[in-house]
Amino acid sequence: MPVTRKALVVAAAVGTLTLAGASAAEADSSRCTVDSGCAGRATFASYGEVFTVYDQNADGHSAVALYWLPDGSGPHLIWNSDGNGTSVTANLEFPEGDWVTYRVCLGEFGPRQVLTETCGAAITDYA
Numbered sequence: 197m198p199v200t201r202k203a204l205v206v207a208a209a210v211g212t213l214t215l216a217g218a219s220a221a222e223a224d225s226s227r228c229t230v231d232s233g234c235a236g237r238a239t240f241a242s243y244g245e246v247f248t249v250y251d252q253n254a255d256g257h258s259a260v261a262l263y264w265l266p267d268g269s270g271p272h273l274i275w276n277s278d279g280n281g282t283s284v285t286a287n288l289e290f291p292e293g294d295w296v297t298y299r300v301c302l303g304e305f306g307p308r309q310v311l312t313e314t315c316g317a318a319i320t321d322y323a
Contacts, residue, residue: 224242225239227298227299227317227318229259229301229315230315233253234252235251235252235257235302236249236250236251236257236258236300236301238298240296242321246285246286247285248283249283249285250283251278251280251281251283252281254279254280255280258303258304260273260274260275260276260301260303261300262299262300262301264296264297265290265295266294266295273308274286275308293322294322294323295322296320296322297318298318298319299316299318299319300315302314
């Protein structure tokens with residue numbers, strides 16, 4: 197293999213490992229509702245244990261994040277009923293290294309009804 201090509205392969209491998217390491221160390225994540233337009237989205241920032249719930253579609257529904265904690269409690273709900281283009285932030289407090297499992301759905305805020313057929317896949321992240 198020519199030296200130049202070998203250098204490019206090594207650089208690509210190092211870049212891939214660096215990116216993988218960065219995402220694992222930060223342990224931040226994001227999930228959407230099942231619709232193709234991601235009408236509801238939730239992000240979790242490990243540093244500070246912060247959820248942000250986004251309403252990204254003028255569909256008349258609220259976005260809601262459901263989460264579970266290691267103590268067996270949940271689902272806890274974080275509602276964004278402020279309408280399309282808005283976000284709601286919830287700053288949680290739990291020990292470093294603890295996990296949180298969450299998913300995002302659409303719902304009806306008034307009766308606090310989660311539309312389970314809209315829920316995206318669950319993900320587990322860590323503080």
